[in-house]
Amino acid sequence: MTLHAPYDPDNIFAKILRGDIPSVKVWEDEHVLAFMDVFPQSEGHVLVIAKQSTARNLLEIEPDVLAQVIAATQRTARAVEKALKPEGFQILQFNGEAGGQTVFHLHFHIVPRWADRPMKGHGHAPMADTAVLRSLAERIAAELEPLK
Incomplete structure (x- = not known):
C-alpha cells in the first residue's frame, strides 16, 4: 500500500x-493499547497503538495523539x-509498504535485543505461543510506572 490511501477499518x-x-x-488506557506482537522478532516484542486515531502512518497522525503514543x-x-x-532495544515504526509497513494503522514496535540472540525478520517470525506471550505481558505489566 502507498503512503496515501484511505484507512481500512478492517485492518487487524x-x-x-x-x-x-x-x-x-x-x-491500555483511554488513548493507547500496548499488546504483545504475535509474530515477535524477539522475546518481549510489544506493539503500541492509538485507540481513536485512524492514522495509517506517521504523516497522518494528529500531533496530540502522537505525543500520547x-x-x-x-x-x-x-x-x-x-x-x-x-x-538494548529498538523502537521501530514503518511507513508504507515500501518502508516495511505490514499493518496500516500507525504503530510502534518495542523490540528487546540481546547480543547473543539473533533477531527474527519483520513479518517473518513464527507465531508465538499465547501462554508464553501472556507470561511476558504479565512480567512487563508488573514493571509499569504509574501513570502521571
Missing part, C-alpha cells in the same frame, strides 16, 4: 481495538527493560 489492529480479534494486552511507548519500553533486562 482495528479489529483488535473493536474486540473482534483477541490480543495479549500489556496495558510516544509517551506510552516510552513507558512500555521502560517496563520491558526492567522486566526482561535486555542489553
